[in-house]
Amino acid sequence: MPRKPDPEMAYLTVHDGLYRVSMGVPKELRSQLGSRLVKSTGTKSKGQAKIARDRIVPEFKKKIEDAWKARGGKRGSLLAEALETRKLLETASDDLADFMIKGALERSDEILDEGATWVDEPTPDGVFPVRRPTPEAVKAVTEFRRVLAGDTPIAFHHQAFVDGLKIKPRSKLDEPRALSILLDWLEANDIEPFIENINKRNAIRFLDWLDADTNLSWASKAKYFGRIKFYWSWLARREYAKENPFADLNLDKPETERADDERPYTDAEVQKLLMGSPMEGDRMRDVMMIAALTGARLDAVIDLKVGGLFDGYFTFKAQKKERDVRDVPVHPDLDEIVARRIAGKAPEDDLFPEWPGPPSTSVKPRSSYFSKRYTKYTSDIGVRDEEVGRRRSKINFHSWRRWFITKLERARVREPLIAAIVGHKRPGMTLGLYSGGPEFLEAQEAIALVKLPPLDGSPVVEERSLMPRRRS
Incomplete structure (x- = not known):
């Protein structure tokens, strides 16, 4: 007989040692709010968490009530x-x-x-x-x-809008977040959530508030504002709205936050990461090693199948704008990992069964849990490069890919070959469209030129970079 839930722990869960409040969202509202409302209490104390819960739960219920209203009400309302x-x-x-x-x-x-x-x-x-x-x-x-x-609730057409988007399911998660931000602002300013109330003046007020009074990074602000703008463009095209008051509005990008500020790991950071002791042990270290010596993105590594390893190369699934799977020669330093992980397994088996994906109903990538654990590991050992106001550290899992590309360049590998190995678009029509690609042996020899720093604790001598932006 299943255990009855503890009523004293209603809505409370533990995440990374801290209590948080979690409430499910009705199916009809998930296009506005996502599948769950979650907020950390910021405490490890059960008593303090219960006090925080009693304040947060009414906030969540009010948010759900407002979402129903913005959608057009519950059935029968x-x-x-x-x-x-x-x-x-x-x-x-x-x-x-x-x-x-x-x-x-x-x-x-x-x-x-x-x-x-x-x-x-x-x-x-x-x-x-x-x-x-x-x-x-x-x-x-x-x-x-x-x-x-004749007035229409703002979210009344939102589900139809989301259903018609030709984007990845994961990207669709940004739509309810963006709409929720707008609805929260309308509620705070006592503006009824009707399409007809969003005129030019209110659109500018919302943009000014989003820019100046939220703690989001510029990239997140621009993303969410862009989704609101696109929704209103959709409404206007179908004559559900008279105009798109957001059409010519944009967030100015601050000069202090540049996408190219994210950087590769240094050799000292690589040494520290690979010599550290993550709680996950080899299941995390093996992922780092493959990323370091192939330049593959995290999701492509986590999703590897045993059958994707033949005749000395990895077959990675297509990512970003890649049209097809990509083959990358196995670096000699990965031979032991590959042999250990394919032993006794069938071709359809996962290479990393220790990193299962989220439930089948989730649109999150399989790598989402690894990503959280990796962020905690890098924080625990101090391999971070963070600035106030930035959305994330300048170094992150993608820095393995940057480190690998840097090493290939410094080994004098040709740029078109580097692009072919890491899956970037190759320059020009000649190589990008007509060529059948470089020779496998040449790629194998190039990848073997990439050398890890000493993993025995020996001092690391960093190579000097020509690029000033990489200086501390």
Whole structure:
């Protein structure tokens, strides 16, 4: 018989040693809010976490309630009723329309009656009872009448918009986050979440707030603002909105945050990472080694199958703008890892079964859990390069790829060959379109030129870089 959940621990989970509050989101709202609302309590104390939970849970419930409202209400709700009535009015005959409008007015009176108080007020004709409805009822009726008159909740068309996007499922996760940011701002500024309320003035106010008053990095601000702009472009094209007030608005990129500030690992950092003792042991170290000596991206490494190792080369799945799988010769220093990991396994078996992916219903990549553990490992041993206001460290797992490319360049390997090995677009029509690619043996010899720093603790002598931007 399954154990009953502890009511005292409702909504509380533990992540990386800290309690956090987690609440599931109704399926209909996941295009707006994602699958779960999660917020860390910032404490390891159960008692303190329960206090924080009692504050966070009402916030989450309010967020879900507002999301229903922005979508058009729950099935059977007042907003949903108003939208359904408006839809029927569009094709109703004059007599039916008059009947439906009369019914809507009666429905408004019913709402105003709920919880209302009656007071006797004198008039020239005598004393008569006057209804004093609650503020909540007045607000509900105002929204009801606005929807009947033609106003549309902002999220009403959002699911159709998301469904029609030709992008990867993981990228679609940015859509509910972006919409949630806008809805939160509207709520904070007491602006009803209707498409018709987003005029040029409010669009500029939202942009100014997003730029100045949020803790997001510039890249995240630009991404989310771009998704809102694209949604409104979609609405305007279908005449669900009169115009796109975000069309000519953009976030200015600060000069202090440059994408090319991210850098390769130094040899000393590589030595420290490979000689360290991650909690995961070889299952993390083997991934680092393959990334270091192939230049492959994390997801391509984690997703390797035993059958993707034949005749001395890895076959990595296509990533980014690659059109097909990519073969990369096995570096001699990886022979032991490869032999150990393929022993006794079938071709369809995972090379890294220790790193399972998220549930099948999730759109996150299989490498997402490794990525979190790797970030913790690099933080624990101090291999980070962080600046205030930056979204992430200047060095991260992608720095293995940068280190590998740097080593190939310093070994005097031709640029077109480097591009072919790491899956970058090769320059020009001649090599990029017509060539069948470099010779496998040449790539094998080039990769063997990449040398790891000593892994016995010997001092590392860093090679001097020509690029000034790499200086500390």
